[in-house]
Amino acid sequence: MPDAFYDSSARDPPPSCHPGTRHDLIDTITSWGLGTSQHTEPMLWMYGPAGVGKSAIAQTCSEGLAERNKLGAALFFSRSVGLHKRDDPHRLFPSLAYQIATKSKPFGDILDSRIQDDPTLVTKSMREQFQELLVKPLSQLGPGAAGVVGGLVVIIDGLDECGKGPGMHCDIIELVATSVRNRTTPFRWVIFSRPETHIVGSFTTNDTHLLTYQLEIRVSRKIDNEITLYLTDGLRKVHQRNGLPDSWVSERDIGILVNLSGGLFIYASTVIRFIGSHESLGPVDQLRAVLALASDNKGAGSVHPLSELDLFYTLIMQCVPPGPKPVWKVLYLFTSRFLSAGTIATLERC
Known part of the structure; x- marks a missing residue:
């Protein structure tokens, strides 16, 4: 899902923090990612309501960590429409594995060999993808190569905008948390999302809660x-x-x-x-x-x-300029079940 990468042309210009703003949150996440923070948890969850700037913070942190060669991968989910689909959960782990492969040639060589032997790996269930494209290739790395990928930061933004519903969101959190708990992935994982009930529940279970540094962004x-x-x-x-x-x-x-x-x-x-x-x-x-x-x-x-x-x-x-208003008709198609009869009649005359 290259359109969802932090440096994709499909997202250009991406949302990012204006110079001189949100520096406290950016510094907090960056220092945690660099391992210089007092917080040593291997996972970080930043949450807040729509509009508070989560994606801009995620983008700015991605760019900053990339400059320091500490970014392993970053993916930005979005309920996009048209040509740029950025909400497919089944492309998450192949996308992360691909980006990590560009940072580590030994990992990339192992991954390439595995996919050549079995091209269907990228179409398997999400759980199998996680094992076959991340966990198993990482286990085959020698000490030197393992040291290179160890401590890299993996950023997932907009988890709540990932398609397929709440169950899939919880599965992603569980897969990541289990790998951290079992030390089968050496990364620092950052997830940005809205505080949806099911996501809050996944992050506040005893096992995952102990692994996660939680940061809330409030409307303030x-x-x-x-x-x-x-x-x-x-x-x-x-x-x-x-x-x-x-x-x-x-x-x-x-x-x-x-x-x-x-x-x-x-x-x-x-x-x-x-x-x-x-x-x-x-x-x-x-x-x-x-x-x-x-x-x-x-x-x-x-x-x-x-x-x-x-x-x-x-x-x-x-x-919207006067005359035929296709924008109204498009909105009507998506929201007609929520509109009053009078409003629908007005739109149908457009």
């Missing part, structure tokens, strides 16, 4: 200063790209956008893309439309962390 206004930095730099690029006057955005405007973001980087990044879109009414009008959400949302009384994001996405849909 404590990162407002980082979101301010991100928005300021992003709007500066929009300003330079479009030749806008210096007065087009004020510090007060940025403060409103920070408040609207509500501690979610996904809100801030979507705002920058929306304002800077080439197919729009222009940055100034786009900015004013977003700022108007601050007054539209007053008195809503909602404390849900994604309520502001919901309102923003509603604005984006309202900005």
